[in-house]
Amino acid sequence: MNNKTVTIFIIFIFIILAGCISTQNYQMKGEKSQFSSDLRFAGLGNKGSPSMDEGSNVNGKTFERKVISTATLTIEVASAQAAINDITNITLETGGFISSSSISDIGNNRKNGHLTARVPQKSFYSTIEKIDALGTEKYRQVSGQDVTEEFIDLGARLDNLQKQETRLQEILKMATTVKDIIEVEHELERVRGEVESLTGRLNYLNQSVEMSTITVTVMEPAPITGDGWGISDALRDAVRGFIESVRGIIIFTGFIIPILIYLSIAILIALGIKRKILPKLKR
Template sequence: MKAKFSSVAILIILLAATFVSGCASSYQESSTQSSDYMAVEEYDNSYARNVVMDESGYADYGGASTASVDRKTITTVDMTIQVSNAAEGIDKISKMAVASGGYVSSSSIYDSYYGSDESKEGYVIVRVPESEYSSFLEDVGELGEVTSKSVSAQDVTEEYIDVSARLDNLERQESRLQDILNMTETVEDVLAVEKELERVRGEIESLTGRLNYLDDRIEFSTISIRVTEPRPITRSWGIRDAISESVNGFISMINALIILIGYLLPLVIVLIFFGGAGLFIRRRIRR
């Protein structure tokens, strides 16, 4: 009886393993590492793509049109704003993000030079709830002059459906394997079931991490803001410019005269020497 049960249990395990492997094989293993959650990856969303398209162009997933599916988008904003004081501007933006239910991811401020003039410049990256990001951008725009802004929205609905479906299948498979484990009687069968459970739970952990990452990126928009100050403008009076140019011209003339004297001085010395010698010889002859 035990042998018969053991054979049945192993058969069920093999069938379960085949089902899970076929369902999850298209998902890339690289997503198991936490660093991979920092970018939206391109991979085979075969589960989500194997849906039937109706005549209207919408896909039929589980008997429902994707027109009724909540679209999942990741919003990213990059903008530059010019304010009178960069440090105060970054501080205000940070407080506005917190007031909107978000948080500051990072910020920095540093000196910026334009010739001999110095001003402040900085960056601040904030995460705000998707529902608040439009009003947040409007409030930021009131702090100064927005010189550039770009908004991108990445649709990850297909990936989200695919990951969710795979995760649901794996969780059901885990439950069935747990039931089988409770029914096994031999050490060999227990080890076989536990090994399969460990594999399934590893995939569940991987997909859960990916889903949590997508949820975070979907629920909170990422907004990167460069904060600058106006470039210093140096205005000078006409009289001062004229005096400055006159002084510079006089100095240039003196420099040119010194250079000319340097070239002529050896010639003058030679002329004086030979002229004096000739005069001396002429006087000697007359005597």
């Protein structure tokens, strides 16, 4: 009985030693394939971005429609400066801000103003009506850009990249060679760069959706003068016609004076002949 027990014990020891040796060989020879497998598991085997089908429904969430609203207005006002001030006040009251504003002198005591306002989406249409009421509307264009699909796609890609970043950090802790550490850190740096890029784009889309853009041009009316009725043009044509007539008269006079002189001489000669020669012939 004792011999059997000793034999079983020895066999068990050999099995344990064989297992340890196999494990060590696997770790030494299969290190590269282990990290390659880990990288593939982290989603880095294919560096392409996930498709829309893979991330269109993230975690079962339904995304509301994302629309970037913009408007362009042109209104005629009595005073460009006063209108710019009024539009600024209207924008601030809605919780918005002015991104740019300018006034220029276009001559004839007239000024034009240009202003770009950012207002909350919920106040977009009401703000347009308030601005329109400041003067006479000359032009209006309202448009909306649907970015829902891009927003969902970016969100899905960002979610996948963040998971890859977490997995890479875990792989980095397991790396034992310099080569593996450099490889993992390189991939980690790339993933983090893409995460920052997508995060910036998502923030931009969110801000553009939440804060709509209204571009306004205000212009003062042209002064009421004869120009609008064509009187100035008529006066210019009259002066031009008068000058042309005087010019014609001068030219005509230049031609007719020599002729009149010749005719006068001829008449004088004829009268002289009539008075002196004809009476002698009658005698």
